[in-house]
Amino acid sequence: MRVRRFLYLGYTCTLLFLVRPAFSAPANADSLLLALKRHALRDTTRVKLLNQLGRAYFNRDADLVAAYAKEAMHLSDSLHYEEGSIRAARNLALVENSKGNLDKQMDMTLGALRLAEKAGLLHLAGILNNDIGNILIEQNNPAEALRYLKKSLFIKKRFHEQPEIAKSLNNIGSCYMQLEQLDSALCYLEASEEVKLRLHDQQGLGFTYENMGLIYIKRGMYQVALKYLQQSQEHFRTADYPPGLGKSWLNLAKVNTLLQHYVVAEQQLAEAARINASMKNARNEMIYYHYLAQLDSSRHNYIAALEHYNHFTDLKEKYFAVEKAKFIANTREKYESEKKQRENQLLKIEQHAHLSTIHQQRILMGVCALLLAILFVITIMLYRMYKRQQELYRQLNSKNEEVSSQNSIITAQNVTLGNLNQVKDKIFSVISHDLRSPLSILEGMLFLLRDKKMPTAQFQVFTDELWRDMKNTAYMMDNLLNWASSQMKGIRVKADDFEFTAIFKREFELLQALSRQKEVHLTHQFQQPVLVYADADMIKVVLRNLINNAIKFTPAGRGVHISGQVRNGFLEVCVQDHGIGIPERDQHKVFSNIYYSTPGTQHEKGCGLGLPLSRDFVELNNGRIWFQSRQGVGTSFYFTIPLAEEEGEPQEYPRVIQAGVTMDN
Incomplete structure (x- = not known):
């Protein structure tokens, strides 16, 4: 059971690995390099050329891709060119993928996605969602990958990008195949096939027909599987894509072994070995010896089958030893990075706490000064009112009618002042009862801590409760200010x-x-x-x-x-x-x-x-x-x-049953 589980995982990883572009750079790489040498200006055009070169050399020289991406990011930052920075970050993330650092690639791609969404670059957000879905499939998490891939498909359909739509459809089908929901996988793969046939996408059709063939192998329909796998090989041969050809020979050998065409299967395995000798693909080499062992076992040559299976086991142990070393190195690097981030965060929190204390002290002093000023003004007003009242009493007998008229005016003003007093009373009530209490508690705790009457460790016990009280107080203050503004100034809606x-x-x-x-x-x-x-x-x-x-x-x-x-x-x-x-x-x-x-x-x-x-x-x-x-x-x-006038119902996707493995970048 362990061996089968391992073989399935290796098989899945191999399919994902083959989805990447061909090892040779595109035909226009040299023209891009020439254009870059001729373009000396440090502007957005140079950024675009650097990012395009990074994609062109992706599978040829990872170090060169990283150099182009870093230069593009540095120049984009100086020009405040957000799209250039995001594309450069994506290229750096893909370099990490080529090194097998999937966790690091995921962190970098998520960061680029957040920047694209913040900048409103929906087209880039669709591409980055597809990248995240691919990473999750490689991490054997197809259920989570579906969420990102379907979001990517939704965005790409808005831009009518047929090549990108075809890739997302193929990748969604791969997820469902990995989840063993084969009907749903076929639904999406057939949709991808239809688009790729219109575009004459030979390499893409190779991936799609390969997945269809693997589905029919799972269903035990070997003749149908053989037809699709042969079509896949033809498209890979037309596209001149050696990784696809090497994998197609392995798949054909597997299905011919199941059909008991042993001679044909043996010849196809020999072709796969010949191609892999130049490619040096460790995963394909493992699969080759595993399929060879199956072929020998089917022909009842159990001695050869055992020898080939032992060879497969040795390769598996070496491969996973390398993968384990990579994982340990990546984990150690991530731990050190997170440790430094935590230390920096603690320093920032401590600094913020000091600044907050100083700011609160200044606010308290300002409030006290303001209250004293208000009290002084009120005292002067009361004194003047008293003097005026004495004057009015002396003239009361001669000015009764005038006083009566003034009383009417004062009554109307009192109604207005009464409404304002309700607002004032509510504000002072909240300040004196609800806001003063947590501030007094915090002041007392800080006083004890400052005078070293309370150990820092004991103070830490109360920090969660103090933080919650201050957070509730902050929300209370926001509500109070919004309410006071609505009562005294009215509310203007900015829809x-x-x-x-x-x-x-x-x-x-x-x-x-x-x-x-x-x-x-x-x-x-x-x-x-x-x-x-x-x-x-x-x-x-x-x-x-x-x-x-x-x-x-x-x-x-x-x-x-x-x-x-x-x-x-x-x-x-x-x-x-x-x-x-x-x-x-x-x-x-x-x-x-x-x-x-x-x-x-x-x-x-x-x-x-x-x-x-x-x-x-x-x-x-x-x-x-x-x-x-x-x-x-x-x-x-x-x-x-x-809802906004242009907002429609969200796109519905087919309800799934089963699926699986190969994806397009």
Whole structure:
């Protein structure tokens, strides 16, 4: 069983290896090199030439590709040319692939993808998603690879790039074949075949027919498999692609062995050995001796079969010894890099803490000075009012009518001042009760630490709780400022089209630290981009309030899940928690102006403004908000946002059954 498992893995890796471009550089490599020598200007044209040369020499000289990519990245950074930097980063990542450093390639490709999405370079994002899918297949993770490959296919279809679409279809079929979902694999491979036939893509057709042949071998339909594998060999021969020819001889030998055409199989294995002698492919050499052992066993030549199988076992051990050494070296390098990053991060956190303390002290001094100034002004005003009142009393008998008129004016002004006083009272109430308490605790802890009355180790015990209190205080302050601004200045909605999933993920990542610190499982299902029409800043506040509230009222060990669906021209978002729920007697207060607030499961405080503010923001953006809650079971908050006019339903992919291995770069 172990041997079969190993052979399957080796077989899979070989197929993936063969998907890469031919070892010889493209015919236009020399012309590109000549153009680069003639172009002395350090501009974006030179960057493009460097990146194209890197792709042209990819399988010829990895060191030369790395040199071109580094020069392109340095020049792109100086020119602020984002597309050039991203393409150079992709070439460096592919160099790591050629060295077998898949983890390092994955990190670099993910970084390039984030830059492309941030810069709005959708075309590059499609290519990079395809690269990530290929890496995951090589890491034997086809289920995760499907997500990236289908996203890549969706983007490429928007740009109508037929060659790239054909590659993605082939790679998706390879994933399903690796997952043993053969019907789905054939569905995508046949779609890839149709596109490649229109494009006369000989090498691409070789990969597709090879996969089809392997599927029919799995199904036991050897005659059909033989037909497809012969077609694959013909296309590889037409494309002058030696790696494909070498692998096709091995596949044909396998299927002819199964068909008991032993003489033909022996000749085909000899051809495979001849090609591999010049290519020096360790994986193909292992497969050659394995298939030769199978052929000898089928002919009942068990002595030769044992000899060839032992040779295969020796090659396998040598190959995996090399792979293991590479893995250990890569792991050590990654560990050292992460260690340095952690040390740098700790230094930054410490520096930030010092700066934050100084900043808070300055703010406190400024607030005190401002309060003193306000008190002085109020005292002067009260004194002047007193003097004026004395004057009015002396003239009271002669000016009753004038006083009556002035009283009417003062009454009207009092109504306005009363409304403003409610805002002021709420602000001072929150500052004096809800904000002052965590700041006082932090001040006391810092005082004890500074005077060395508390050991640093003991202080670390309280840092998580202090951090959570300060984070809740920060969210409370944001809500307070937004509410005060809406009450005193009014709200202006700045609606525009924006991509909801990207904004949601940024807010989600910010709140993950808070959920982990509280041991609440925070999950979501947003993957596909959704274009909506609303004020992005307001929607951020709504997301932050609803998710923060869910974490606040969810005990440790339980979960919060955010989901969404497109319905009737709106995106409906649901924030569901498994927390303590809202008592039925208090549910009418949630969106009212009573400013209803209760402490969280770990005594987190709030000012009662978040949900009324969220209601106002959602309704101002032509949406609606509601909730469902059962005490002790949990609460689900829903709100809707209008979709942008051009936003359509996401593309549906065929429901899968089975699949597998070879992919296009």
